[in-house]
Amino acid sequence: MALVVICGQPCSGKSTAATNLAEALKQFESSSKFNVNTIDEASFHLDRNQNYANMPAEKNLRGVLRSQVDRSVSKDKIVIVDSLNSIKGYRYELWCLARATGIRYCVVFCNAEETQCREWNQQRRIKGEAAYDEAIFDDLARRFERPDQKNRWDSPLFELSPLSNGIESYSDVISDAVYYLTKEVDSKTRDVRILQPTIATQSAKFSEANSLYELDRATQEVISVIVEAQSRAAGGPLNGISIGQGLPNLDVSRSVGLPELRRLRRTFIKLTGQTSLSGRPPPSDSESAKRMFVDYLNRELDTTA
Numbered sequence: 001m002a003l004v005v006i007c008g009q010p011c012s013g014k015s016t017a018a019t020n021l022a023e024a025l026k027q028f029e030s031s032s033k034f035n036v037n038t039i040d041e042a043s044f045h046l047d048r049n050q051n052y053a054n055m056p057a058e059k060n061l062r063g064v065l066r067s068q069v070d071r072s073v074s075k076d077k078i079v080i081v082d083s084l085n086s087i088k089g090y091r092y093e094l095w096c097l098a099r100a101t102g103i104r105y106c107v108v109f110c111n112a113e114e115t116q117c118r119e120w121n122q123q124r125r126i127k128g129e130a131a132y133d134e135a136i137f138d139d140l141a142r143r144f145e146r147p148d149q150k151n152r153w154d155s156p157l158f159e160l161s162p163l164s165n166g167i168e169s170y171s172d173v174i175s176d177a178v179y180y181l182t183k184e185v186d187s188k189t190r191d192v193r194i195l196q197p198t199i200a201t202q203s204a205k206f207s208e209a210n211s212l213y214e215l216d217r218a219t220q221e222v223i224s225v226i227v228e229a230q231s232r233a234a235g236g237p238l239n240g241i242s243i244g245q246g247l248p249n250l251d252v253s254r255s256v257g258l259p260e261l262r263r264l265r266r267t268f269i270k271l272t273g274q275t276s277l278s279g280r281p282p283p284s285d286s287e288s289a290k291r292m293f294v295d296y297l298n299r300e301l302d303t304t305a
């Protein structure tokens with residue numbers, strides 16, 4: 001039904017906002033026949049400082065959350081992603097997942113002043129709760145990319161300013177977000193936008209008309225090699241699968257079922273065809289499509305193992 005991306009500086013009140021929003025939405029759950037589902041870092045038992053200690057750890061965290069969003073979004077769920085979501089390319093990727101599912105989407109921005117966030121982080125430390133280390137907080141605050149509602153993937157934007165009246169000030173904005181998320185679609189006013197997945201919008205992202213076809217074929221070939229290698233091993237030990245000359249091996253030690261491979265392939269195609277913002281162009285030939293897909297599988301299968 002909807003994807004809600006919560007974003008903001010570290011310790012800016014994102015989880016507080018996500019909880020408020022989820023509670024407000026739950027009142028409509030039974031009458032409107034949807035479920036509310038929050039995806040956050042805590043549910044993966046991940047440590048705040050370790051997640052952001054370096055780029056690979058941070059990328060890994062984003063990958064885990066994105067996969068979970070991809071698995072969760074549906075027409076009868078409101079999924080809330082409670083994480084920093086501070087990189088605009090990443091918010092774009094989440095928006096693409098909402099579009100591919102054909103649901104509504106919005107961003108809730110906890111716009112607390114950086115000094116306020118630091119103070120809250122400090123208070124956590126005093127209370128003996130897990131707080132961000134100074135260096136990590138500084139790094140995250142510096143790299144934060146504010147949402148801008150002119151971007152499709154930051155729109156509509158519900159902005160919370162916790163400084164004005166403490167948590168009480170949330171209520172109006174949270175009510176606006178709840179209204180947007182639960183309102184019946186009115187084709188005349190068009191005040192609610194349901195994102196529309198179309199082959200045309202997906203393929204328009206490719207620089208060459210043929211790329212989608214190439215991507216499709218190359219990833220299918222990789223899957224066939226994996227399935228064949230696994231059936232040759234007949235349940236025996238797997239120590240990596242050779243995909244082809246000049247390509248990286250698939251580093252899996254467990255057998256991966258076809259449904260899981262198909263799901264990963266679908267997500268990869270969705271993301272790769274639409275990641276112009278992440279700065280990585282879509283693969284230009286079958287060889288690089290295969291390489292990117294194997295890298296993606298190694299990352300995903302490693303984190304979900």
Ligand SMILES: Nc1ncnc2c1ncn2[C@@H]1O[C@H](COP(=O)(O)OP(=O)(O)OP(=O)(O)O)[C@@H](O)[C@H]1O
Pocket residue numbers: 008009010011012013014015016017048083120121123124162163166167168
């Ligand atoms: N509007 C507010 N008024 C007063 N205190 C607040 C407000 N929002 C958050 N806090 C306090 O700030 C701290 C951090 O809140 P919260 O966990 O919601 O932030 P967060 O952005 O989710 O943090 P993280 O970046 O670690 O995920 C908490 O101790 C909370 O009590």
